[in-house]
Amino acid sequence: MRTEREKKLITKYWLFGGGGAMLLGSGLATLLHGSKLKEVNADPWFWVSTGGFALIMSGISMIGDANRFRTMADVLKELDARGLKE
Template identity: 80%
Template sequence: MRTEREKKLLLKYWLFGGGGAMLLGTGLAVLLHGSNMKEANEDLWFWVSTGGFALIMSGLSFIGDANRFRTLADVLRELNRRGG
């Protein structure tokens, strides 16, 4: 049986992991769009590519936080199992 604290950590894990994956995928798409803009000699290609890179890095950060929440939930489960 999961405790309320463990349930909250797992909810954060799923929200941050899913959000991070969406940001990562969106960032890759925007970065590729910026690359296509550069090939077409459009003016704003640099800013679009920079925005895509920022989205990628944000997604990776969210995925890292999700990993932290999952680890905390696993540690909490182990401590509860041991009776501590």
């Protein structure tokens, strides 16, 4: 059975993982749109592409945080199984 702290960490894992995946996908789409704008010599292509890169990096960061939350939950579970938890 999971403790309240583990449940909070798992909830954060799912929220950050899902949000990060959404940002990563949106960033890729935005970056490709900026690439298309550059092909047709549209004026705002640079800013659209920069926004796409920012979304991609934010998504990767959130996925990394999700990984950290999952690891912390697994460590708490392992400590609980060993009887070493407070």
